[in-house]
Amino acid sequence: xxxxxxxxxxxxxxxxxxxxxxxxxxxxxxxxxxxxxxxxxxxxxxxxxxxxxxxxxxxxxxxxxxxxxxxxxxxxxxxxxxxxxxxxxxxxxxxxxxxxxxxxxxxxxxxxxxxxxxxxxxxxxxxxx
Numbered sequence: 655x656x657x658x659x660x661x662x663x664x665x666x667x668x669x670x671x672x673x674x675x676x677x678x679x680x681x682x683x684x685x686x687x688x689x690x691x692x693x694x695x696x697x698x699x700x701x702x703x704x705x706x707x708x709x710x711x712x713x714x715x716x717x718x719x720x721x722x723x724x725x726x727x728x729x730x731x732x733x734x735x736x737x738x739x740x741x742x743x744x745x746x747x748x749x750x751x752x753x754x755x756x757x758x759x760x761x762x763x764x765x766x767x768x769x770x771x772x773x774x775x776x777x778x779x780x781x782x783x
Contacts, residue, residue, distance in 0.1 A: 661690040661704035687711035701730040714749045721750030
């Protein structure tokens with residue numbers, strides 16, 4: 655079973671994400687970047703959905719740290735964020751994000767985009783909403 659990690663400071667959104675993906679994937683949660691980095695090293699999730707605005711290190715920084723480490727090159731990182739400006743999108747992609755989804759999101763579309771990305775390993779058209 656593939657593993658997802660949600661890096662989200664808001665418990666309500668983590669709960670919603672858990673409800674959307676539980677049973678389809680093994681689900682892990684972190685509320686900040688430091689905790690997420692620890693989980694990534696130990697659990698090696700297949701895909702990380704992360705908020706850009708985290709309480710300790712930024713999602714940009716977390717993404718860059720993961721993508722710079724050869725052992726995590728295949729880990730998919732997708733920003734799931736309230737940051738809707740083009741500069742944030744560009745910065746996330748430059749940091750190594752494999753996709754960028756803005757909140758609010760439609761659960762069915764998010765589930766489909768994640769399923770597509772994990773099934774074939776390629777980019778999903780829905781991951782750039």
